[in-house]
Amino acid sequence: MAAAIELRDVTCTFVSRDAPQRRYTAVEGVTLTVAEGEFVSVVGPTGCGKSTLLNVTAGLLAPSRGEVRIFGAPLAGINTRAGYMFQADSLMPWRTALGNVMAGLEFRGTPPAEARALAEEWLRRVGLGTFGDRYPHQMSGGMRKRASLAQVLALDPDIILMDEPFSALDIQTRQLMENEVLALWQAKRKAVLFITHDLDEAIAMSDRVVVMSAGPASRPIGEFAIDIPRPRDVAEVKMTPRFLELHAAIWGVLRDEVLKGYQQQLRQAA
Template sequence: MIAPAVALRDVTCRFHTTRALKEGIPAYVAVDQTSLKIANGEFVSVIGPTGCGKSTLLNVTAGLLKPSEGSVEIFGDILRGLNAKAGYMFQADSLLPWRTALENVTLGLEYRRVPAPEATAHAMEWLDRVGLGGFGDRYPHQLSGGMRKRVSLAQMLILDPKILLMDEPFSALDVQTRVLMENELLELWSADRKSVLFITHDLEEAIALSDRVIALSAGPGTHPIGEWAIDLPRPRDIAEIRLAPRFVELHRLIWETMKEEVLKGYVQSQRK
């Protein structure tokens, strides 16, 4: 059997705030004893109420954050340092504002010391592929939110990572742009089936995109509370699949489990 692309084993993340240390309060446990596997080529969405430590899980998988306990395995190897097999798409804007769209896309190739003409040609192809063919010379501030996300997508995919880590990448977009981007993501993904760990708080988005949906409990001490295989046929059209009876059924099923946690999360966010 091939090792899973990502395997988190009993990962726990604690954060020590300076105040907590001083007053002897126990550390804040963001993620508690979480195990999670993503098979090679699988699209997995992790969904949970706001502030439940979803991003923490992603940062651990990316190697940006070392778990307090537990281990991360990438294709069977224990992860040490940054995860070189993964591309990461952030929720917030992550482009370099002083570089044009094209120069942002070539960034990763530049770090790999690919000769400039080659990198530029390759980046032009990728800009075309994400539908930004004529926009290479624009700076990020001259692009719309959706266009910036496309640049980020090209910036990540040009390096051909085996694993995609996506942290609510489309949450800042308006509904129409979002559906467009989701469809484009699926199309790009189906071309070579990378393993995807997609974080979102939008259940519809999670079901429409994924092979499997994992729901997390409200923080602190987030852990998985349920897992559903999404047996909807592919290729899918995001706008249409939402109307399929099986979609509605899955939605109801998952929502039943999540409702309580969402409420808990809401109460906690109000208390702060």
């Protein structure tokens, strides 16, 4: 399959405005590919640059070195072929659920009647068909995540970028949302780059899991194909022997990096 996302030798170095001599390299020499229709998760310690890679792919951040290619073409500016689901709620509080899902379509120039019909359809698909008139403060955390998901998918992006989208949810709601995403992905087969701290989540959802080293200058240090048959239920798959084997293998690579990251945080706090 053709590559939807190609990161080639990407390095991101940040320079302090107050002290230009102070530099911090978040990621260094990262090469990563996501094929069309592939679901790839990136895991690693806190502060290893996972979100930096997502922002580079979205075109929100230009790499200091290296190249980003989207479906074979160099990325210049915002990645218009990607939809981004953030960790924090991205809903506008003054708009209803329906209004929030319509917003991106309206900004893109979709006629109002068509935008409304698409937004209503996607609210139904994520289980919010009767909640279109609710404002964000009137919705539960799970409902807000469903509305955010509909907001992204209504634009029909070729690439979906997800930055720990379910981390704030309780475990039952989280599993429901994970299965919802897998069902929608199975139907559309978009390229997905998924960032998570949760190794169980990464294995249960992905075709491939990439492990990042502890920062600074983080880089991929392991890559694992998840050969568990689909479709999957994220709760049930965790009890299978193959899941446990993969978890042990990936954690064997990840464990030392998590400890390194933790020690670095302690030194910074001292």
